[in-house]
Amino acid sequence: MRKAVLILSVFIIGLIGVVTYFSIVGFQYAYLPPDEVVHNKESDKLIDVKNVSYIQDESSEELIELGKKLFYEETFGNEVFFSDIMGMFDGTFTLMNVGKAIVKLNGKGTDNLLVEAAETVKIGDRTIEKGELIETGLDVPKGAVTPLGVxxxxxxxxxxxxxxxxxxxxxxxxQKEVVHGMTNSDLAIGLLVAMSSNSASYFSHTEMESIKEFVSTNDRLVESTKGGRVALPDIKKLEDFVDREVMKWPKGSNDTTIDFKNNPVQILDVYTKGDHPYGWSGQGQIGPFKGLSAAINNAHAQNMDTLSQTTISNEILNIDKELYLGTILQNAARKKYRYDPESGEKPSEFFAKVDPTPGAEGVNTLIPAPTYPRPSFVTSVGLFSSSDGYKAWEQQNAMSAFMNSLYPPKTNIKSDEKTVEEGRRVFVKAGCITCHGGNYLTNNKLIPTEEIKTDNSRAKGFQAAENYFSLPSIYDPSTPVPLPENPVVMEIPLTKEQNEQLRLGWAQGGTNGAYKTTSLIGLNWSAPYLHDGGVAVGKDLVNEVGVPGTILSNKKPDPRNSLLAMIDSSLRKKVIKTNNENHNLKTAHVSGKGHEFWVDSSTGFTKEQQQALIDYLLKVSD
Structure with missing residues (x-):
């Protein structure tokens, strides 16, 4: 006990000293894991950069090293949105208590940082008591003083x-070693957002009919872009609604589209080499690294800063720009960014005075795309995330190179070669190889939702943008940031096949969208399965079935049994039934249905053949 008190005292004294010093010079820090704590540190340095369009002129090794550094450290300035506007650390979840939780580890790592609640709070139907340990899912490596990726x-x-x-x-x-690229499957994103003081800033990621339903009075008005007067929504009413919506997200998933549909997707691993197109619905298809850089850009330009959608809010969300901006800022955590309708200013006039990154919408370090303000097949918001001092898209391309160099760790599953070979024969006989063939066990195609039969809500996430779209283009790779007055723009030519696949990936041209044929590399590390993460089964095949029996009960999905649910029709029925009986999962479009390609008695296969197939699938990347 005395030792713990001493350590905490030293930490606090040290923190005071650091704060005093850096109050003058400023400071920023993110943990970059050294090789000695990384499990899969051996990367494939021989990635092919010669045939990638619009690549910077660095060697692959230099690009990978830069990409690793950016992968762990680059936020594109989103600390302004998450801390100053959303207020993620202003309520019961505080940075001080995060520090205390790390001190308590005493140098030991954890894959689920337990942080003490700073105050009692009611979020939706859940009450978190002061002093209660919050399961965050944040990972802290051995000896680290901050969580991975923070x-x-x-x-x-x-x-x-x-x-x-x-x-x-x-x-x-x-062993608490860092595994590059592996999904953080228990990260409680929804809970962390819900505990924020201004979770309403994420309202575009919810299932909302109309912002008007949250207007309680007409005494808080803003001037619209057309000169009329529109009422802001009630802060408390909207906050409670958003809290309830994001709390529906299972651990390891989040909503990544701005379509007023609550449709979280499972976090993908980033063993990306050969796994194009990118994103669950395959929207990342063209541009550098076969669309991987575009997928990375979408994550940072759209999902890390809802203010980046301000210009397109009217066309995509049917909300006037001023109302959209005012709604996000009216309860901002920091007074500097908090909009007051009593000021008489338009929200855009107020924001222009406090915007830390003028020149493009939002608070992140963004630059307008050549198509701005219109989106295109390479940017869903008409913006590129780029930092001063780099070339345009250099950061995304570097991270793409790093991700393409990664490979999952070996499984250490004990299975004899004869069983694995039998599993490979079943894989071929059952027809799995039709879609999951080749070196990366994918045909790199999109499957229409009518064919794959999974919930199409997420697949249609970008559909509303179709009538506002522009032809895709990108800046010349030598273009510096900040942008020069007349940057050189390069059009991205599209083949007929690319056009067809892009229409599916973006749910355009009368389609209902699609889902990608994912690579089967690293299945042992990516349970649960399907885009919604709904195919989840624990060690207990009777009591740990579906998301309620696993993730919602703090039980990790078992890769072997979850794969069994992918190929066994009777077990899948139980999974879907259990998921659908949970109201929150049902309204968040998490069911685990679809991909009905059975390898069971209904198609002439034995239980032994099922297990052999699973052995093959789990060990295929060893």
Whole structure:
């Protein structure tokens, strides 16, 4: 006990000293894991960069090293949105208590940082008591002083935090070693958003009929872009609604589209080489690294800063720009960014005075795309995430190179070669190889939702943007940031096949969207399965079935049994039934249905053949 008190005292004294020093010079820090704590540190340095369109002129090794650094450290300034506007650390979940939780680890790592609640709070139907330990799902490697993928910034008397790619796409194994690219499957994104003081800033990621239903009075008005007067929604009413919506997201998933549909998707691993197109619905298809850079851009330009959607809010969300901006800022955590309708200013006039990154919408470091303000097949919001001092898209391309160099760790599953070979024969006989063939076990195609029969809500996430779209283009790779006055623009030519696949990926041209044929590399590390993460079964085949029996009960999905539910029709029926009986999952479009390609008695296969197939699938990347 005395030792713990001593350690905490040293930590607090050290923190005071650091704060005093950096109050003058400023400070920012994110953990970059050294090779000695990384499990899969051996990367494929021989990625092919010669045949990638619009690539910077660096060697592949230099690009990978830059990409690794950016993957763990680059936030594109989203600490302003998450800390100053959303207020993620202003309520019961505080940065001080995050620090205390890390001190308590005493140098030991954890894949689920338990943070003490700073105050009692009611979120939706859940009450979190002061002192209760909050399961965050944040990973802290051995000896680290901050969680993976969390960047701390000290600026002008304030400590704030933002997130990089690594918070979702890097995790720890049982030995608490870092595994590059592995899904952080228990990250409680919905809970962290719900505990924020201004979770309403994420309202475009919810199932909402109309913003008008949250208007209680007409005494808080803003001037619209057309000169009329529109009422802002009631802060408390909207906050409670958003809290309830995001709390529906199972751990390891989040909503990534701005379509007023609550349709979270499972966090993908980033063993991306050969796994194009990118994103569950395959919207990342063209541009650098076969669309991977575009997918990375979508995550940072759209999902990390809802203010980046301001210009397109009327066309895509049918909400006037001023109302949209005022709704996000009316309860901002920091007074500097909090909009007051009594000021008489338009929200856009107010924001122009406090915007830390003028020149493009939002608070992140963004630049307008050549098509701005219109979106295109390479940017869903008409913006590119880019930082001063880099070339346009250099950061995304570097992270793409790093991701393409990654490979999942070996499974250490004990299975004899004869069984695995039998599993490969079943794989071929059952027809799995039709879609999951080749070196990366994917045909790199999109499957229409009518064919794959999964819930099409997420697949149609970008459909509303169709009538506002522009032909895709990108800046010349030598273009510096900030942009020069007349940057060179390069059109991206599209083949007939690419046009067809893009229409499916973006649910355009009268289609209902599609889902990609995912690579089967690393299945042992990516349970649960399907885009909604609904195919989840634990060690107990009777009591741990579906998301309620696993994730919602703090039970990790078992890869073997979850794969069994992918190929066994009777077990899948139980999974779907259990999911659908949960109201929150049902209204968040998490069911686990679809992909009805059975390898069971209904198609002439034995239980032994099922298990052999599963052995093959789990070990195929060993």
């Amino acid at each position: 960047k701390f910034v000290y600026e002008k008397g304030n400590i704030k935090a933002g997130i990089s790619c690594a918070v979702c796409h890097s995790s720890l194994n049982e």
